[in-house]
Amino acid sequence: MISEALVVSAVLFVIGTIGVLTRKNAIVLFMCVELMLNAVNLSFVALSKLHGNAGQVFVILVMTVAAAEAAIGLALVIAVFRHFGTVDLSSLRLLKG
Amino acid sequence: MIADSTTTVQQNALLAALIGLPALGAVANGALAVQTARTRTHAPDAPAPVGLASMLGVGSIAAAFIVAVLLFVQLTSGAGAVTAHFGDWLVFPTEAGRTPLIAWDFTFDRLSSVLALVITGVGTLIHVFSVGYMNDDPGFARYFAYLNLFVAFMLVLVLGASYPVLFIGWEGVGLCSYLLIGFWFGESANADAGRKAFVVNRIGDMGLIAAMCILFTQTGHLDFAGAHAGLSGMSTGLITAIGLALLLGCAGKSAQVPLYLWLPDAMAGPTPVSALIHAATMVTAGVYLVVRASPIFAASPTASLAVALIGAITALFAASIALRQWDIKKVLAYSTVSQLGYMFMGVGVGAYTAGVFHLVTHAFFKALLFLGAGAVIHAMHAAYHHAHEHGDAQDLRNMGGLRAAMPATGALMWIATLAIVGIPPLAGFFSKDEILVSVFARAMGSPLASASLMGLSGQVVLFVVLGFGTITALLTAIYMTRLALLAFEGPGRSSTSVQQGVHDAHGTLLWPLVALGILTVAGGWLNLPALIPIGPVGVLEHWLEPIVGETTRRLAPIAALPHEQELWITGGAVINAIFGIGIALWLWRRWAPVDAHHATPGTGFGGLLERAYDVDAAVQRGLVGPVLAFAKRVLWGTVDRGVDGALTGGGGGLARAAQWVSAQVQVGDASRYVWVVALGVLGTLAALAWRS
């Protein structure tokens, strides 16, 4: 049961990673990162069946942090949209070289 | 324990004050100089802050002198050397653990106490003199900043308890010397003289650095005690190598052949600077170092013989040049080189006390001579200015008969002249006599006489040294009497209006001379020989016994010199000196007045002496010229421009390549950066998977 959960978690994590690598829309990218975080959460929950409840506590912590992260991330994306009129990452190229 | 720690605190505080006071003076005067420069951007004619600068400048040195006296009194009361530790600087791993390569350790022992008293004492007098001498110079505060900084570094040099700390002081005084030689940098000749001193000294520094490297690799220590203790396990050849490397360093700082070239040019600086740095203190640092490193030289008779021989050659060589110089400061400069050679003779034959003794008396009478010359130059300068004439205020040919106008300066200068010539009972007589007696005694039979130098037997070398020393004494008597005669006696050779404009020094220009005059007369009592017991005998010798007693004995004569032989030497030296004075009187007393402007350059051997054996021209042609050409064509042309271009942004190849690479990688697109991160993750995962 645990190993199946871990495999699902790994698959989810990889899907998230691939999403980050292939997409250019900042919001989609951010959603993929959230997917990665939640994949890890799944691992934590599964592992805490093996090692006790520390993993579950960590999941709560991660969810809290992810919420804060989402608030900041979306605010930043709005700020970018205001300046550039787009949320396409590949068109943010003022800083380079 | 409590008493111990309070003593430590007190020792630290006193030593910190001794070095820190001049340093603080330098900082304060430096700030004052910056402030003055700032004011001058608005008001170009703003006066220099003379009052405040001289108070800070003289005050800090005088206070340091008082601290030195306090420490000295502590030392005479029987307490051991005062030491202080101000933390570690470089820590270096050795087999024995982490030893500090450079610890800020200072010690006020019997040897450094003598030097510290001379530096701060004579230094105070010269600072006072400078107040009058530099009075109307716009760079007054800058001058005192440099001079104070010099004293601080000189104290670091003599108080440092290890070779690296000594070296820091050594470089520091070199820097100050460079700054002060080029003090009037508006004239390019002065700035060039400063650069020359700098470059020549770097050659010597290589020697000192090499010596430190050998010492460290062989003994693992660079503090004096540790390094010298480690000598016992070393081969004589290696010790000789260290000694010769040290000799190179000392020859650079103390202007010995062949590195003496910079000192005559160093006279471009203000005269009090010549008195303090280029006569009384800094140039004797080489002598100090030989004495401080006496365990090294005592363990290597060959290196000692080399020191003595270099000293003898320098003494004779410089004295002969001094015979035909016209610039009053040049005569004194070559005389200084020659007297430094004398000191090297003394410390070279292992008569360390004699060397230090001559160092001290020389500091007195040569400072007096330079300050007297400064007073003369100052008066001549003022007189020319007053008479609206142009003339060289330093040229002996423009002087003559000055004693009438400057009786006090004249009398003091004559005393100093007789002292350096070696007329009893003035200071110079005793110290020079002791050196000659020491050389003779060791030539008659000693570890030195049985050693050899480059195939020559030690005895031969020592007799050559003795001979050179004797001839030098004769020449010294001639050229110094000549200087005094040309400046103060005979008819005046400048125009009447100039002659009438010359006035004797007074105030801060005079009383330092008087103080030095007293020291010049009384200095001999520091170390009276047993032969002439007109006071306590051998005070300095007893004082330095714990430092150099053992090393002196290692090179000492096998048998003590019989009294009658010693008497012969002493008597001979006095007769020698009187004979020299006689020759000078005969040659120069009725010297035909020739104006400097109309003088023709000397011809024949005399001309060669006047041009200082043409060494400068030869060095210029043979060494400086080719090096400059090489530097210009090869270094600047290819290497420098290439490296410069490559390193600084924009033009060069590496920079362009770097720009190209970052333009390719750093495209600004974050959706590409994530790929690099992902690749990095895969790489790291692969590396660890492969490991496990």
Place this chain on the structure above:
Amino acid sequence: MNAPNVSGMLMLILPEVVLSVGAMITLLLGVSGADAGRSHRAAMAALATAVVGVVLAIGMLTGAPLAPGTTFIANDGFRWTLTALLCAGTGAAVVLTEAYDRRAGVARAETPALLLLAATGMTLLTAARDLMVVFLGIELMSLATYVLVAMHRTSARAAEAAVKYFLLGAFSTAFLLYGIALVYGATGSMQLEGIGSAVASGAKLPGLLMAGVALMLVGLAFKVAAAPFHLWTPDVYDGAPTAVTGFMAASVKAAAFAIFLRITAEAFAPLLADWHPVLWVLAAATMVIGNVLALGQQQIKRVLAYSSIAHAGYLLVAVVSFSAEGATALVFYLVAYTLATMGAFAVLVALSDGTDRPLVRQDLAGLRERHPWLALAFAVCVLSMLGFPLAGGVGFFAKWQVLQAALQASVPQQTLAIVLVLSSVVSGGYYLGLIAPAFMQSPVPAARPIPAPPTGVRAIAIACAVVVLVLGVLPSSLTRLAQRSAPSAFAGGPTVATTIQP
């Protein structure tokens, strides 16, 4: 579980409590009282909080012998020395950001509050001994910094920098978190100590463990900007407000290295032979890439960004040395590096004209004539980064310590030492390229007049330079402090290091 009582627990995280309460007070001050001077009062409150943090940390260092910490929170010299350093850096950043924001006309109370929140996360990182605390500290620090980068809302460059930093940072955090999960799965512990002992006694799931270690190393390497995870650094440092860039370059990096060292020392020590080659390559690559790419830059902040990457490389050498000497060198280096960075950025803040126009070398031209003391301070700080003896003060000894640590490691790291020295030589090219215009070119008239730098900014620049110089003459006091601050894991000597393959 002998859980300490609540007050004992609070005492143990006193600086964090102080900093976060200070952040709240700062925020409150930003919305209360007269409109004028709100942001200034808030900044003063934040500065006072940071000073209290420094005093607390120094008090812990100099006071009674430290009680043993818990398995969550360390209570050792390493923590308190770095806490003092980070709080001091935060205080300096408060002053610099206020001056910079004021000049740009966007001074707000949120900036000092966010700095304090970041400082809370950073100090937590110096103490963390549990992966939950580690995660909390890293996120607290990072989230606050993301916002700080974007604080200038009128600047497109700042917005772009913030969103890049945020997305890449979140991406790397995901790896770190997954790494934590895998290590937890393999060892059954969240605590560094527990992980260490579990690993030492032989992990049950070596594959899981190795993958976890690798992912955690990646996450940490991203935070310290080690190549190849450094790509965000030049862009973000470039776009962020200059004062914030200084804060990131100095303090954020220092905090990241603090946790890097503690995790490797306390949890991963038995696996040294496995991760050592990875960090070795990262260190060498970081030094070379940072120093070489800096040569091609024209903008000062980008030069300093690459320079900070290079310094991360030097610091990684200290981590790789993996000994008490290495830890000592790391602490020593962080102090020297923070001083030099803060001093240099203070000068840049003094020179900025309030727009987000990037500073180029030309902006430094004639600095000697315009602000002689600032020019001198800038030169000292930059020479210190270069590691120039005497004139560069303590920077020389910092490199010296790292070199010694590398050469004295149980398996001497000659190659890394050589790379360090050679790449430092290369760095002379761009560091001197920064100093040269300040001293050798005459000033060019600015497009917009630059007001006189505020006293606080000048004071920070000059104070940093003076301390750099003084420590350059008397480094032994700092050495002693750094020696006392090596994590206790190294106290027993490098017993674990014998497993390294040459």
